[in-house]
Structures are given as structure tokens and as C-alpha cells.
Amino acid sequence: MLVRYVPASDLAALLDPEAPRWRGVRFETVALMGTPVGLQPTAAVRVAWTGKTIGAVDRVAVSAAHDGSTLAFHLAWSDASENRELRDTTTFPDAAAVLLPATPESAVMTMGAPGAAVNAWYWRADDERARNVVAEGIGTSRTADVELVRGRGVWKEGRWHLVIARALQVESREPQAQLRPGERSGFAVAVWEGSRGERAGIKAFSGDWRELRLENLPKARR
Numbered sequence: 532m533l534v535r536y537v538p539a540s541d542l543a544a545l546l547d548p549e550a551p552r553w554r555g556v557r558f559e560t561v562a563l564m565g566t567p568v569g570l571q572p573t574a575a576v577r578v579a580w581t582g583k584t585i586g587a588v589d590r591v592a593v594s595a596a597h598d599g600s601t602l603a604f605h606l607a608w609s610d611a612s613e614n615r616e617l618r619d620t621t622t623f624p625d626a627a628a629v630l631l632p633a634t635p636e637s638a639v640m641t642m643g644a645p646g647a648a649v650n651a652w653y654w655r656a657d658d659e660r661a662r663n664v665v666a667e668g669i670g671t672s673r674t675a676d677v678e679l680v681r682g683r684g685v686w687k688e689g690r691w692h693l694v695i696a697r698a699l700q701v702e703s704r705e706p707q708a709q710l711r712p713g714e715r716s717g718f719a720v721a722v723w724e725g726s727r728g729e730r731a732g733i734k735a736f737s738g739d740w741r742e743l744r745l746e747n748l749p750k751a752r753r
Contacts, residue, residue, distance in 0.1 A: 532559050534595040534602065536712065536746040542598040545605070548685045548692035553605050558594035561720055563735035570640070571732045572670030586735030587724035591627075599712055599748050603696035604629050604652070606720065613686035614725030615656040623730045626723040627684075627693055628653040628664070631708035631716060632740065639719045639739055642666040648706035652695050654682035656725070661695055665705045669732070675705040699745075713747035 535556060537545070544550050565586025571577045591608040606627055614625045630639060633648040643649035643666045651664040651672070661682030666672040679701050684693040699710040710716060717740030723729040 532593065532595065532718070532741060532743055533557070534597050534743060534745045536748060537596045537598055539598040539600075542596060542601060542603060545596055545603050546681065546683065546694055546696060548605065548683055548694045549687075553594065556594040556596055556605070558592045558605070558607075559741075561591050561593050561737045561741065563589055563591060563720070563722060563737055566732055566734055566736055570669060576732065580733060584727075585729070585733055587727040587729065588722040588735045591720055591722055591737075593720060595743075597699065597712065597745055599699075601696055601698050602710060602745070603694055604718075606691070606693045606695070606722075608691055608722055609689060610686065610691050610724065610726075611689055612726045613656070617657070621728045623723070623725040623728060624655045624657040625684075625686075625691065625725040626653070626655040626730075626734075627691070627695070628721045629695055630719040630721060630736075631710075631743075633665070633706040633708055639736070642669050642672065644668050650706065650708040651721075652680045652682075652697055654680075654684060654693060654695050655723075656684055656686075659683055663697070663703075663705075663707075665707070667706075672731075675703060675707070679703070710745060712745050714745055716743045716745075717741060718743040 636647040661680040
């Protein structure tokens with residue numbers, strides 16, 4: 532996917548999920564699949580979900596833009612119900628994340644490995660601050676901070692519209708995806724359907740890395 536360069540003033544407007552300017556940014560439809568039950572982190576979860584459908588959302592529309600310092604993703608997907616809070620033991624908040632490799636060796640399927648972390652920009656409908664999450668293997672996800680990533684989601688007429696954004700380069704003691712205009716990386720997407728009891732490793736995701744190409748800065752800005 533090509534991440535188009537836009538001026539900083541335009542990107543500021545694009546932090547609104549309903550901004551009309553997103554209509555002019557090309558999007559890709561990304562197919563999603565359920566995380567295999569065999570990759571769930573505990574035996575209890577594997578037993579509880581054996582034979583059940585994992586991954587209620589089967590596709591998501593993804594577009595992205597950057598201004599040379601910040602990258603914003605726009606995700607849109609169908610969801611018949613808006614779930615913004617934990618109501619009981621079967622209904623959870625809707626959620627989504629963009630996953631990026633912290634190293635060239637990072638793997639999506641196993642949520643990274645020691646020394647080859649996956650960096651997730653994670654948003655949950657009950658917490659609009661979003662979270663910067665790091666994982667180095669199945670069951671190792673941890674919140675690195677709640678300051679670096681911004682997220683805002685709007686549910687309207689059976690569809691979520693979400694913008695999630697972060698600086699291309701960040702300082703952190705945790706392993707992070709570090710991005711630069713003109714370079715290539717990878718990305719993956721995950722979506723949790725709260726009304727179906729999805730949370731943690733029970734989710735829909737896009738599989739292996741898809742190419743992410745950041746458009747270079749205009750010559751005058753380099």
C-alpha cells in the first residue's frame with residue numbers, strides 16, 4: 532500500500548475519521564481471517580474456542596497518509612452493533628489495531644519473537660487514547676505507553692470509521708517500528724468484534740505482512 536504524502540495542515544484534518552478529505556485518499560480492501568485456535572496463548576482459551584468461529588469481521592478498508600513526521604491510518608469496517616464497554620462476560624468493547632514490524636525478522640503470525648518484536652498501534656472503543664503495544668511472541672503483548680499513539684473511532688449506520696496515528700520516529704526503551712519517508716516496511720491489521728466475545732488473541736487479522744511504501748517528501752522538503 533502506498534502511503535501518500537500530504538502537507539501537515541491536511542494531515543491534521545485527516546485525524547477526524549469522518550473528514551471528507553479521506554475520500555480522496557486511495558484505500559485497499561484487506562481480507563481478514565480468524566486467528567487459528569492453536570495459536571491461542573493458553574490451553575483454557577484453546578479448549579473454550581475449539582469449534583467456534585473466530586474472526587467475525589472478514590474485511591476492512593485501509594488507507595493512509597503522512598506529512599513527513601506523522602503517519603495516520605484510516606480503517607473502516609462493517610459492524611452491526613456499537614460496543615464501547617464491557618457489559619458482561621460475553622460482550623467486550625470493539626477494537627482494532629495496525630501492526631508494524633520493529634525489526635525485519637518480526638513475524639505477524641506469532642506476534643513477533645524475542646528480539647524481533649511486533650509493534651501494534653491499538654485502539655479500543657472504550658479508551659479513545661489508544662495504546663502503543665509491543666509483543667515478542669504469543670501471549671507477550673504489553674502496553675508500552677498510552678501517549679505516542681492517537682486514536683479516534685466513530686460508529687455510524689453499522690460501520691466503524693477509525694483513525695489511528697503516531698509519529699514516524701519515536702524515542703522509547705521498548706522496541707518500536709521506526710519509519711521514514713521514501714522507505715518500505717510492512718503492515719497488518721487486526722479487528723475485534725466485541726459483541727461476539729472477541730478479545731486478546733481472539734480476533735480477525737490480515738495474515739502475513741502487506742507492503743507499506745511511504746511516499747517520499749517533495750524535493751523542497753528533503
